């Protein structure tokens with residue numbers, strides 16, 4: 001019995017030490033890459049990681065972080081060996097030293113104190129618990145949505161959601177010196193908002209706020225709402241989701257966001273989204289589609305060879321040393337995004353009918369010579385939340401709703417945020433819902449503006465922008 005007890009104790013110690021070492025490796029990787037302790041968002045990303053993301057992060061760790069990991073492993077094992085020797089052969093005093101060494105091993109995990117790995121882990125547990133326990137909370141919810149105008153002919157509306165695309169790197173803004181959006185630049189009837197902010201720096205927080213009326217202050221209420229697809233469905237539209245399969249709404253935790261669509265299509269490549277949209281348009285008369293791309297997610301491998309313009313590129317020239325490795329790779333992926341978005345607009349241009357398309361990126365991206373990413377700190381840089389909002393409308397849309405178009409143009413340099421997306425996408429199709437006193441639409445003459453807030457990686461803390 002004593003023997004079994006001893007094996008259990010030794011086993012428990014080994015498990016604890018292994019977890020401790022793993023926590024160290026994660027913490028050190030984060031300190032090296034992002035200059036701060038690991039956040040709940042990162043832990044959640046590990047839990048939810050898809051193959052695409054996991055491979056990219058592993059590749060990054062192996063390229064930049066492995067020397068730190070090697071040192072940590074050597075120091076960790078060396079300290080434990082020393083402590084063990086003291087414990088076996090040492091005096092009482094030396095055993096106290098042993099205990100102190102083991103205790104010291106835990107201290108860096110508690111740094112910085114306000115966001116310990118334990119605190120962040122508890123936030124992740126809370127988020128997963130919320131998703132599991134509220135998965136079906138919206139079953140009875142209705143918007144009581146109605147169209148105030150039902151025109152003859154075909155009507156197609158699209159909410160296109162990009163990934164990690166920041167405003168600063170689009171030549172469409174008229175300021176960026178690299179020609180990253182040559183195709184979108186040629187489109188007419190296209191409006192780029194210059195001062196639009198995301199409400200979160202992580203996809204899992206951004207998406208619910210794009211698809212429901214929830215805000216950073218009421219984030220956890222999003223479980224109560226159905227998504228915007230339901231409002232369109234109630235108003236007489238067929239609804240569809242066309243998403244890259246590595247995106248959020250295809251993962252087991254967040255697939256509740258996809259369940260309100262009449263049709264869901266998950267594709268293996270962003271280039272397949274526009275063709276899927278074309279087929280849906282052929283089959284439906286009144287249609288609302290949400291398209292969701294893999295886009296510009298780190299580390300910017302999502303592009304084709306013809307978009308490899310700026311060199312050296314982090315992915316194409318792995319042995320190069322340059323401060324622009326990440327930036328070049330990012331801009332190459334933006335050039336590809338330009339093509340993908342343009343393809344979608346070209347599909348809509350072929351429709352003989354009323355069409356409007358609203359694009360936003362879920363959040364932006366922070367890029368430095370040796371660091372890139374989003375949602376890694378509690379002090380997000382502007383690049384992580386200043387993202388593009390772009391609207392395109394067909395000629396027939398402009399003819400039918402000239403006032404809406406002129407309002408849209410009029411507000412294009414005003415400070416807006418995600419709070420405007422849900423209401424604008426409804427208003428774009430003349431859809432009213434029952435409770436819309438806070439309806440902040442870009443298509444309205446008078447733009448309702450509130451405070452711009454951002455939900456930080458623990459899913460609770462809010463920062464004013």
Ligand SMILES: [Zn+2]
Nearest residue numbers: 163164203362
């Ligand atoms: Zn994202």
